[in-house]
Amino acid sequence: TLNIAVLVSGRGSNLQSIIDNIENGYIPNAAVKVVISDKGDAYALERAEVHDIVPVFVDPSSFGDKKDYENKILEVLGKYDTNLVLLAGYMRILGSRIIGKYRNSIMNIHPALLPSFMGLHAQKQTLDYGVKVAGCTVHFVDEGMDTGPIVLQRCVPVLEGDDEESLSERILEQEHIIYPEAVKLFVENRLVVDGRKVSIT
Numbered sequence: 001t002l003n004i005a006v007l008v009s010g011r012g013s014n015l016q017s018i019i020d021n022i023e024n025g026y027i028p029n030a031a032v033k034v035v036i037s038d039k040g041d042a043y044a045l046e047r048a049e050v051h052d053i054v055p056v057f058v059d060p061s062s063f064g065d066k067k068d069y070e071n072k073i074l075e076v077l078g079k080y081d082t083n084l085v086l087l088a089g090y091m092r093i094l095g096s097r098i099i100g101k102y103r104n105s106i107m108n109i110h111p112a113l114l115p116s117f118m119g120l121h122a123q124k125q126t127l128d129y130g131v132k133v134a135g136c137t138v139h140f141v142d143e144g145m146d147t148g149p150i151v152l153q154r155c156v157p158v159l160e161g162d163d164e165e166s167l168s169e170r171i172l173e174q175e176h177i178i179y180p181e182a183v184k185l186f187v188e189n190r191l192v193v194d195g196r197k198v199s200i201t
C-alpha cells in the first residue's frame with residue numbers, strides 16, 4: 001500500500017475527493033495516513049478525523065525560521081513512511097529540502113490552466129484577464145511556484161455574468177475529478193516524468 005500525506009490550509013474538499021475515491025476503490029492500494037495543516041482551524045483536519053486519518057497541525061509561527069518548520073514537516077512525512085505528498089489547498093510554498101527529498105512524488109492542484117494565472121487568487125486573475133476558457137491543473141511540484149511538470153488539466157467555460165464564486169465552483173467540480181485521476185495514475189505507476197513532460201503509460 002502506498003502511503004499518502006495531504007497538506008492543507010482550509011476547507012479540504014480536494015482532500016475529501018481523494019479520501020472518497022480511495023474508499024470507493026477507484027484509487028487502489030493507497031491510504032491517506034496523515035493530513036498536515038498550517039492552520040489550526042482548517043476544516044480539512046476535521047474531515048481527516050472523521051475518516052480516522054491522523055490530523056497534524058504544524059504551526060508555522062511556533063518555529064524560529066522556515067528551516068525548522070520544514071524539518072517538522074519532514075519529520076511527520078517520515079513518521080508515516082510517506083510515498084506521495086499531495087498539496088490540496090495548501091497556501092504556502094514548500095521548502096526546497098522537502099521538494100528535493102520527494103522529487104516527482106509531490107503533486108499540487110491549481111485552479112487555473114497553467115502556465116496561466118500562477119499564484120494566489122487564480123480564479124480572480126482568470127476573470128480579470130477576460131479569458132473565455134478557465135480550468136484546473138494537477139502538476140508535480142518543483143522549486144518554482146506552480147511551475148512543475150503538468151500531469152492533467154481540465155477546462156470549463158467562463159460564462160457571461162460569472163463572478164469569482166460561480167467560476168470557482170465550476171472549476172472545483174473538475175478539480176474533484178482530475179486530482180483523484182492523477183493520484184490513481186501515480187499509484188498505478190503510470191506517470192513518467194521526463195524534464196517538463198509527463199507521459200501517461
Ligand code: GAR
Nearest residue numbers: 010011012013014088089109110111
Ligand atoms: C482549490 O480550488 C485549490 O485548487 C486551490 O484552493 C482551493 C482549495 O479548496 N489551491 C490553490 O489556490 C493553490 N494555490 P479545498 O480546500 O476545498 O480543496
